[in-house]
Amino acid sequence: MAAVAEPTHEPAAAIELDQLSLGWRDKVAVRDLSGCFRRGSLTAVVGPNGAGKSTLLRGIMGWVTPLAGRIRVNASADSLAFMPQQGDFDRSFPIAARDFVAMGAWRRVGPWRGFCRSERQRVEDALHAVGLGDFGRRPLATLSGGQLQRALFARLMLHDADIVMLDEPFSAVDRATTEDLMTLLMQWHERGKTVIVVLHDLELVRRHFPQTLLLAGQGVAWCDTEAALTPENLHLARHLCAGDYL
Ligand SMILES: Nc1ncnc2c1ncn2[C@@H]1O[C@H](COP(=O)(O)OP(=O)(O)OP(=O)(O)O)[C@@H](O)[C@H]1O
Numbered sequence: 296m297a298a299v300a301e302p303t304h305e306p307a308a309a310i311e312l313d314q315l316s317l318g319w320r321d322k323v324a325v326r327d328l329s330g331c332f333r334r335g336s337l338t339a340v341v342g343p344n345g346a347g348k349s350t351l352l353r354g355i356m357g358w359v360t361p362l363a364g365r366i367r368v369n370a371s372a373d374s375l376a377f378m379p380q381q382g383d384f385d386r387s388f389p390i391a392a393r394d395f396v397a398m399g400a401w402r403r404v405g406p407w408r409g410f411c412r413s414e415r416q417r418v419e420d421a422l423h424a425v426g427l428g429d430f431g432r433r434p435l436a437t438l439s440g441g442q443l444q445r446a447l448f449a450r451l452m453l454h455d456a457d458i459v460m461l462d463e464p465f466s467a468v469d470r471a472t473t474e475d476l477m478t479l480l481m482q483w484h485e486r487g488k489t490v491i492v493v494l495h496d497l498e499l500v501r502r503h504f505p506q507t508l509l510l511a512g513q514g515v516a517w518c519d520t521e522a523a524l525t526p527e528n529l530h531l532a533r534h535l536c537a538g539d540y541l
Pocket residue numbers: 319322324342343344345346347348349350351
């Protein structure tokens with residue numbers, strides 16, 4: 296008799312938000328947000344400047360304490376990876392691109408153990424996958440914006456997390472680089488990862504992302520992309536974040 300797979304009891308939701316409010320001192324950045332990122336989903340988080348998109352991702356990472364409500368991540372901390380905006384880290388740090396990418400593996404390898412052969416190979420494979428096969432020795436500070444973004448993707452590949460969150464990964468890159476990196480994102484999605492990406496390019500979102508969370512200090516829509524990005528919803532988002540642009 297053919298083997299019968301045991302049913303799995305993994306929750307359908309990778310991340311659940313329940314009446315979540317997040318903020319900074321007297322400023323509420325995200326108010327009363329409820330919903331879930333389903334396991335294996337590909338979701339764009341969009342909204343005007345100051346809508347709370349980065350704050351939400353940082354809250355999910357556990358770096359911002361909820362003012363109210365709850366965040367439940369149905370995965371271990373190792374299974375969660377975050378790619379910050381380029382401006383959020385010091386690229387003048389004296390490190391070669393290869394070592395920067397290798398930092399993505401530190402949870403698996405640990406801070407003190409050396410890299411075994413297979414981990415070194417993973418680093419080379421990741422550099423090749425993002426088109427930086429010849430850039431391993433280059434100091435990080437000498438990489439262009441697009442090359443740095445590719446290195447960030449390679450570092451995220453080394454992490455190999457089940458849930459990956461990226462904050463404006465295409466803001467500093469040209470169209471060709473965006474298409475290359477978007478292909479990688481789609482591959483991660485096809486392999487079953489839960490992928491959450493903050494974006495401003497609504498055409499890109501419409502082309503590639505099945506789900507969209509439209510934020511404006513509160514949830515405006517969180518559903519299929521076509522239903523989320525209606526003119527009415529976009530108008531409401533702009534109105535709620537008056538003066539900002541989408
Ligand atoms: N470290 C902080 N301390 C105080 N306020 C902050 C901090 N980080 C963000 N904020 C405030 O929280 C609000 C939401 O900011 P956030 O960066 O989450 O927005 P965003 O949607 O990611 O914007 P953008 O599209 O411009 O990146 C803003 O009013 C911002 O000024």
